[in-house]
Amino acid sequence: MADLKITVRANGPYRLEGPFTIVDGEENEFTLPEGQWVSLCRCGNSDNKPFCDGAHRNKTPAFEAETKAT
Numbered sequence: 001m002a003d004l005k006i007t008v009r010a011n012g013p014y015r016l017e018g019p020f021t022i023v024d025g026e027e028n029e030f031t032l033p034e035g036q037w038v039s040l041c042r043c044g045n046s047d048n049k050p051f052c053d054g055a056h057r058n059k060t061p062a063f064e065a066e067t068k069a070t
């Protein structure tokens with residue numbers, strides 16, 4: 001089984017590639033199998049948090065964030 005991979009997208013979301021499980025504040029589980037991916041919002045504007053819905057592209061001023069993981 002592969003490990004979870006998290007990619008920091010330039011001025012956008014975090015992309016998580018499965019396999020993994022996200023547990024929300026109500027203990028609901030969202031499981032993704034190996035080879036599939038999902039994006040998590042880091043701009044705060046998504047209407048479908050914790051997932052990215054593309055709203056970061058329309059933010060004014062533009063959403064800008066570092067991509068380095070240092």
Ligand code: FES
Pocket residue numbers: 012013014040041042043044045046051052053054055056057
């Ligand atoms: S990062 Fe895409 S909507 Fe927030």
